[in-house]
Amino acid sequence: MHANLGKVVLDDLYIHRVSVDLLDSALRQLIITALAAAPTLAYSHANVIKLNRRSSRVSLLAYADFFNDPFPSLTESWSVGSDDWKEFRYRSYADSLNPPILHRKELLLPPSHPQRKAFEEVTRQAEALGLFDETSTIGFRGNWQKIIASKGYRLDGDRFVPLANDTSSSLDSSLGALCSGPVMRHLTALSRSVVSAPVQLLDRHGFLRNDWALFDYGCGRGDDIAALSANGYSVAGWDPYYRPENTIVPSAVVNLGFVLNVIEDQRERRDALRRAFELTEKVLSVAVMLHGSSAPGVPYCDGFRTSRNTFQKYFSQEEFRQYLAHELNEEVFLVGPGVGFIFKDKELEQRFIANRYRRKDIVHRLLSRSKETLKPKRNRPQSRVTSRLTDEKRAILDIVWSAALELGRMPERDELEATVPIEEHFGSLRRVTRIIYTIYAKDQLQSAAQVRADDLRLFFAMQLFERRAPYRNLERRLQRDIKAFFGDYRGANASGTRLLLDAAESPEVRRACEEAAERGMGWLDGESALHVHVSVIDRLPVVLRAYISCGLLIYADTSEVQLVKVHSSSGKLTLMAYEDFETSPLPRMVKRVKISIRRQDYDVFEYGDKYEKPLLYYKSRYLHEEYHGYAEQHAFDESLAALELFEPNSYGLPARELDDLLDQRRFVIEGLRLVRSQRVPSLDQPCGMNFRYRDFLECAETQRQLLIKNVPERPETYNALYDLATRILDPVIEYFGSVRLTYGFCSRELSRHIKAQIAPKLDQHAAHERNAAGNPICLRGGAACDFIVEDEDMEEVAAWIMLHLPFDRLYFYGKDRPLHVSYAESPVGLAYELQANASGRRVPRPMRRSQQTGSGEPRCECTAADNSKPPERRLARRAW
Known part of the structure; x- marks a missing residue:
């Protein structure tokens, strides 16, 4: 090689x-x-x-x-x-x-x-x-592009080109860029400069519109009103303490944000909820505080009274849903932790339900993957019309095309923004459609249509599973979708029924699990169960989306769930919640919910009191590489796997056992990284499978004769000795049998007593120790030792190491002489035989592997040299 x-x-x-x-x-x-x-x-x-x-x-x-x-x-x-x-x-x-x-x-x-x-x-x-300064996360395209940009460059072909001035605006006034925060009444009200969580969720689901008025019922200090007004929305509000003089008016959208939980009187609480719903014309958003780890106060009424004489009523997610449904006699849709929507407009409710089973990222993905995105096709003659398109006309076509990909079909006029001047520039939408088909890639629209059809199949399947009574009148967009994708309402329901039946068939579910794993959407275990993060559920095969959706309808409180396990053969679904999932490389499980879809029942298992919280190992398995922080997590998982602490497909180790094993291997966890330990271990602590640290310090002939204290001072040296033992010596012992160390670590004190033929600056026996000036003794780092395998041809040992192990330097002295070998963090794999020249001085010659011997052992092309030197005496500096 x-x-x-x-x-x-x-x-x-x-x-x-x-x-x-x-x-x-x-x-x-x-x-x-x-x-x-x-x-x-x-x-x-x-x-x-x-x-x-x-x-x-x-x-x-x-x-x-x-x-x-x-x-x-x-x-x-x-x-x-x-x-x-x-x-x-x-x-x-x-x-x-x-x-x-x-x-x-x-x-x-x-x-x-x-x-x-x-x-x-x-x-x-x-x-x-x-660009290679930090190599742990550059292995994925997104991270690589960010690193190049952070250095002020872009990649143009095979050249790195400096970036020009950034002309993009640094200000982003969109609501989606604002952070969430609670809105409370009176003493609990905080002054904020951000939009609250329920208002952000209204925006996310498309219910903040310029032509819809929003009323904030119990607006507190009015921070949401100020932020929305600044963004051009029609908004008003009322609060019994801060704005009692304001007029209470009906509005399309009403927000009751963090009001119910501060009212201690149950009748007044119910009246506030019902009054807010009376004011609602389209959708009401209600937000409350959920139970935390501890309550800040003493029990009072059905909540807690705080030291500031305020009141807080805390809900669980399911308790909150049941409370709203009971008091309003309406269906409640939980859209976030402690946030629910209730619809007065039933057509809007239909669209909302359909959109809940809809892929959110299809347009972005299609346009990002295609090289023909919004560009004319090459090698195709352009018509006179397309060749004369202005930038303004092209922008209009882009809007229509994006809408088509969103719908999976060409849009009708009322499905486009009212401000799009189609008639002014093109005459009609039909003419726009003809032009679009000559410019854009039809396969994009076909892909979007397939996704949209699957979304609708899922919607109708869930309607059947919930036994929801059909709406008397379907909303207009849904009517158009049914006609475009199924022909009629009967065909749409039949398609939903088939999907529901497929989701009940184990072979179909198993095939879908395998397909998802092949696309990187989760991890398939040995029992063909798929473990997947909730963020990619809507990208799974539609059979799995139906399977999971059925389970989520049985157990609705998924606000804290991060992972889902699809049991492909048993009709079960497991939901798993972890603490610090986003920030910890080894998050701990706090709750596991096992749902039987066939029995429509579930069991909940809590961890933390009686049962130790299990660690989630290899978290990147369950994530997609587009997940935020995936590269860092993947690098951590690879580092952990390289330590081979346990079988990769097992459940792993309890936290205390993991800490002990990491300590033995000289590692600690810092943030999202495994880093080398900075602790000095006991000399009698195991160093690999066959040695103690003491063995490397007390093996040299001079040290044993003079009893010199030969102990490393730096933690990095212990790390290097451990690596040398595990990466080189342990495999040699496993293959050849026991070895005898003849020379190991060499401190400054020991080196003073070895008078000749050593090269501390090169031989790596000093490992990471420093001289009196504080500089490294040997710049190569790593660690080295000399050893011999009794009754073995050391040439064969050397050849085997060269073939199988990641050594740094290897020096062969003779068939029956100790072998010098080192290991470093980036091993260079250089091997030499020390041959005597005409003057008798030993000179290193490159050592190469030759063909195997008749016994099957690898051989080297080198020949043995003079064996007269004692084992710890090394070469003069020039020989290195």
Whole structure:
């Protein structure tokens, strides 16, 4: 194998298929076997091989446009273990807006490849700009693009080009950019400069409109009124303390935000709710405080009285829903923690229900994925009309096209913004439609239509599952959707019925779970159950969306749920809630709800008092790479997996056991990172599987003779000794049997007593220790030792290490002499034989692997040299 062939990341070797023939025979045969057993698509599409040298697991990777894209994106992957060539795990990234990307791709190619130098130049540019300074999160396209922009550059082809001045506005007046915050009455009212949570949810669901008036009933200090007025909305409010003189007026939208929970009298509380609903013409938003971990006050009435003589009534999510439904005799829709909508306008309610089962991001995804987004098609002659389109006309077409993708069909005139001047510029919407079909990609609209049809199927399926009485009159948009996608109402209901039946069939659910996992939407465990984050539920296959929606209708309180587990064969659904899910790399489970969809019942399991809160391991498995913070979590999970603390597919370890094992391996968790420990351990603490730290300090002949105190001062040295033991010595012992250390750590004090033929600045025996001036003794870092395997040919030991282990430097002295080997964080893999020249001085010569011996052991091409030197005596500096 060529010394500079392949990209090494921990135990993984990445190599392009054109380089496979240059690998050592063992690695080459492993890859050939994997390719022969792979699915046909894998064999034809994969252009990069990823090989884990410790587990022999092979991954076949397909990177798009490998030789033309400077940082190509991963499109497909197939991975398999060498113990079972039939079980290939497939993953597609075709639908991802943030796929993994490849850096330093020149390393995957042979040194003689004609494009390697050009690729090396791209890497040099990136290094010069500092783009590789933090490597843990650059492996995904979105993060990579942000890092390039943060350095003031953009990528143009294979060149990094400085960014021009930013001409975008730094101000964003949209309500979606504002943060949430509670609005309270009287002494509980806070002065805020942001819009409250219920008003933001009204905006999110499209109920804040310039042509709809909003009335804030119990507006407190009026912060929501001020913010909405500043954004051009028609808004008014009343409060019994701060604005009692204001007129109470009916409005399309009424907000009753955090009012009910501060009223201690139950009758007055009910009257306030009913009065607010009487004022409502379209939709009422109600918000209350939910139960927290502790109540700030003493029990009073049905709530708590605080030290400031204020009152708070706390609800659970389900209690809140039942209270509103009982008092108003209307259906309640919970849209957030402690926030519910109640509709007076039943057509608006229909649209809202339909939109709850609708994918929210379809337009953005279609336009982001397509290279033809809002641009004329190339290589197609333009008509006289399209060639004369002005920028203003093009903008109108863009609006209509986006609306079409949102609907899955071409819009009617009243489904567009009233201000769009279609007639003025084009004469009619029909003419706009004809022009659009000559400019934009029809396959985008076909994809949008498929998604919208699935959304509607789900809507009708849930109507049937809830046994909801059909509306007497369907709202206009729903009528148009039914006609466009199903023909008539009977066909729409029949499609919903079929979907509901499919969701009850285990084979259908299992196939959908497999499809979702292949697209990166969750993790499929050994029982074919899909674990998925709630953020991607609406992107799952529609059968799974129906399955999950049925479960969520049985147990409605999902405000704290982050993960959902679909049991594909038992008709069950598990909801899991974790504390600190967003910020912790190992969040703790606080609640698990197991729902039986067939029995329409559920069981709730709480953690924290009687039962220890389980840790969620490998959180990135359950997230999509577009999830905020995915790259950081993925890097943490990979670091944790590399420690091999437990079986990856198990439930993991209790928190205390994890802490103990991490301490043994010299790691601690800081934020979203695993970092090396800064604690100095006991010398008798295990250092790997076969040694104690003391063994590396008391093995040298001089140290034993003089009893010199040979103890490291820096925690980094203990970390390096642990790495040396686990990465090099433990595997050697597992393969060859016990070893004898002849020279290990060398302190400044010990080095003073070894008079000749040592090179502390180079030999890595000083590890990370520093000299009297505070500078590193050896700039190479890492740690080194000399050892011998009794009754073994040390040439064979050296050859085996060179073939299988990530060593930094290796020095071979002879078949029956101790071997010098080191390990560093970025091992360079340099091996030398020390040969005597004509003057008798030993000179290092490169050591290369040769063919295996008849016994199957690897051999080296080197020959043994003079063995007269004692084991701890190293070379003079020039020999290094």
